[in-house]
Amino acid sequence: MKVLVGYKRVVDYNVRIQVKPDGTGVVTDGVKLSANPFDDIALEEALRLREKGLAEEVVVVGIGPADLTAHLRNGLAMGANRAIHVQTADAVSPLTAARTFLKLIEKEEPGLVILGKQAIDDDANQTGQMLAALWDRPQATFASKVEITDGKATVTREVDAGLETIEADLPAVITTDLRLNEPRFIKLPDIMKAKSKPIDVIELGSLGVDAADHIKTTHYSAPPKRSKGVMVKDAAELVAALKQKGLL
Amino acid sequence: MTKILVIAEHLDGKLNGATARAVSAASAVKPDAIDILVLSDAPDAVAAEAARIDGVSKVLTVARSENAHALAAILAPQIAKAAVGYSHVFAPSTTFGKDLAPRVAALLGVSQVSDVMSVEAPHSFKRPIYAGNAIVTVEVDAGSTVVATIRTASWPAAASNGSAPVEVLGIDATLPSHTRFVGLQQGKSDRPDLQGAPKVVSGGRGVGSKENFEIIYKFADKIGAAVGASRAAVDAGYVPNEMQVGQTGKIIAPELYIAVGISGAIQHLTGIKDAGTIVAINKDGEAPIFEIADIGLVGDLFKILPDLEAALG
Numbered sequence: 228m229k230v231l232v233g234y235k236r237v238v239d240y241n242v243r244i245q246v247k248p249d250g251t252g253v254v255t256d257g258v259k260l261s262a263n264p265f266d267d268i269a270l271e272e273a274l275r276l277r278e279k280g281l282a283e284e285v286v287v288v289g290i291g292p293a294d295l296t297a298h299l300r301n302g303l304a305m306g307a308n309r310a311i312h313v314q315t316a317d318a319v320s321p322l323t324a325a326r327t328f329l330k331l332i333e334k335e336e337p338g339l340v341i342l343g344k345q346a347i348d349d350d351a352n353q354t355g356q357m358l359a360a361l362w363d364r365p366q367a368t369f370a371s372k373v374e375i376t377d378g379k380a381t382v383t384r385e386v387d388a389g390l391e392t393i394e395a396d397l398p399a400v401i402t403t404d405l406r407l408n409e410p411r412f413i414k415l416p417d418i419m420k421a422k423s424k425p426i427d428v429i430e431l432g433s434l435g436v437d438a439a440d441h442i443k444t445t446h447y448s449a450p451p452k453r454s455k456g457v458m459v460k461d462a463a464e465l466v467a468a469l470k471q472k473g474l475l
Numbered sequence: 476m477t478k479i480l481v482i483a484e485h486l487d488g489k490l491n492g493a494t495a496r497a498v499s500a501a502s503a504v505k506p507d508a509i510d511i512l513v514l515s516d517a518p519d520a521v522a523a524e525a526a527r528i529d530g531v532s533k534v535l536t537v538a539r540s541e542n543a544h545a546l547a548a549i550l551a552p553q554i555a556k557a558a559v560g561y562s563h564v565f566a567p568s569t570t571f572g573k574d575l576a577p578r579v580a581a582l583l584g585v586s587q588v589s590d591v592m593s594v595e596a597p598h599s600f601k602r603p604i605y606a607g608n609a610i611v612t613v614e615v616d617a618g619s620t621v622v623a624t625i626r627t628a629s630w631p632a633a634a635s636n637g638s639a640p641v642e643v644l645g646i647d648a649t650l651p652s653h654t655r656f657v658g659l660q661q662g663k664s665d666r667p668d669l670q671g672a673p674k675v676v677s678g679g680r681g682v683g684s685k686e687n688f689e690i691i692y693k694f695a696d697k698i699g700a701a702v703g704a705s706r707a708a709v710d711a712g713y714v715p716n717e718m719q720v721g722q723t724g725k726i727i728a729p730e731l732y733i734a735v736g737i738s739g740a741i742q743h744l745t746g747i748k749d750a751g752t753i754v755a756i757n758k759d760g761e762a763p764i765f766e767i768a769d770i771g772l773v774g775d776l777f778k779i780l781p782d783l784e785a786a787l788g
């Protein structure tokens with residue numbers, strides 16, 4: 228089985244995001260970029276499937292500008308067999324990303340596609356579900372446990388009510404939640420090895436993807452700030468303050 | 476005509492309160508009609524509850540045995556058919572809606588607006604990105620169906636004084652058998668529901684263990700609060716996943732939020748930004764939680780919580 232993994236590059240989760248004063252975007256110049264944490268988890272899960280003998284090949288997929296290569300090399304250093312770089316200068320919407328994956332699926336015929344449940348930049352939480360719909364295959368979103376047996380995946384999902392388990396025939400799309408696994412660290416020798424692993428570069432324009440976007444972002448603003456509060460010195464003062472506000 | 480179809484979320488024959496919040500957002504669009512769609516194996520009780528929500532024009536039900544569990548692959552094709560003639564399709568931004576709505580959007584061939592915080596115009600909305608550290612205004616093309624999930628913490632639940640008619644909807648959709656429900660392990664609790672409770676007490680890594688978490692439950696019970704937790708507390712196994720508050724857990728807006736032994740990472744704060752009053756109890760006076768807390772108390776939680784209980788009498 229071949230596993231396709233979505234591997235998006237985003238602003239690192241530790242960066243304090245600043246909105247540009249003119250409202251045209253957020254500041255990204257000189258800001259640290261990293262793999263989307265959910266995608267590292269997706270890649271880790273795929274590698275574990277390969278290590279268990281349940282998958283033969285793990286392919287990381289990135290959609291983005293020419294300088295995405297270094298990021299994809301990290302995915303290769305973590306252990307992916309090869310990478311596909313769908314090149315485009317513009318950020319793509321979840322729908323376009325899903326349509327792009329569908330094109331790659333037609334060619335690659337994977338048994339499983341693992342994506343992060345959301346990317347921590349746009350927080351959209353859409354691509355996996357959209358891909359599963361367009362592909363007409365099962366989706367198992369927000370996965371915290373995955374078991375592959377006899378052509379099907381049994382997936383435990385983190386839902387508001389607790390933990391839901393579903394069964395999905397393969398091929399299928401899985402999206403990862405944080406507790407699925409802890410991704411491995413990249414070791415120096417692996418970085419060297421990754422240099423010789425192949426990266427296919429494909430122009431997004433050459434895939435014939437309908438990149439029509441129905442949604443435009445027209446303005447960015449900073450969230451309203453909460454004003455600084457007061458400190459109390461002990462439990463009695465806290466109770467008094469809450470009673471005064473009518474909260475107790 | 477602006478007509479909005481709101482997808483009802485329900486479990487065990489009860490309507491989830493998030494549905495009435497999605498109806499509030501639908502009302503803000505000032506549409507000609509708001510209809511609620513109930514997909515279930517036995518929709519009657521849920522439909523009756525939905526019919527009482529203020530502002531609802533009618534409730535549509537689809538009763539099929541395949542709808543016994545909310546599997547997106549099964550529900551989405553039915554919703555895509557039901558959506559014909561509607562300008563908007565709304566679902567709450569709960570794990571139910573987040574799983575389902577993008578699948579519907581893709582079947583309709585449109586992008587989705589996730590986590591709507593405010594309605595600027597019928598095709599213009601505000602939503603958070605970067606864990607709520609930036610807010611964007613988005614505009615959906617005039618001609619395309621708006622599929623959106625509604626950030627429940629931004630909207631009050633619409634009241635329940637209405638009496639909309641309930642109609643059976645015939646939908647002819649072939650449903651896949653490739654996805655099957657196996658089971659749901661639900662946390663059993665007599666405490667208020669985290670997503671709707673006016674008061675919430677949350678514990679973090681500072682609580683130290685599953686056993687120690689009893690001190691949080693005890694205090695919460697004393698003031699009638701729901702109990703939440705940070706990701707670190709869930710990861711460490713102190714409490715189950717459904718209690719996680721934050722960017723990747725539940726986004727809540729209680730009147731009172733008390734964070735105990737929680738440092739205040741941005742991913743946690745995302746989940747509580749809309750709370751009325753935030754109280755922080757932490758032994759580290761430099762913890763970032765104090766930057767956003769309305770009332771802060773520096774000290775050892777194992778001393779402060781019993782003191783609070785004593786002070787409450």
Ligand SMILES: Cc1cc2nc3c(=O)[nH]c(=O)nc-3n(C[C@H](O)[C@H](O)[C@H](O)COP(=O)(O)OP(=O)(O)OC[C@H]3O[C@@H](n4cnc5c(N)ncnc54)[C@H](O)[C@@H]3O)c2cc1C
Nearest residue numbers: 679680681705706707721722723724736737738743758776
């Ligand atoms: C992609 C991503 C998504 C995430 N999503 C979420 C999310 O949804 N929700 C979430 O919560 N986190 C989330 N996180 C994790 C987040 O970054 C923090 O790691 C986490 O919130 C820390 O939890 P904590 O505050 O309980 O633990 P810590 O940061 O370890 O803080 C523990 C606090 O307890 C205090 N303390 C210790 N002992 C005592 C005592 N006896 N009395 C009083 N105070 C005490 C300490 O001073 C400290 O401030 C996410 C991270 C990533 C990367």
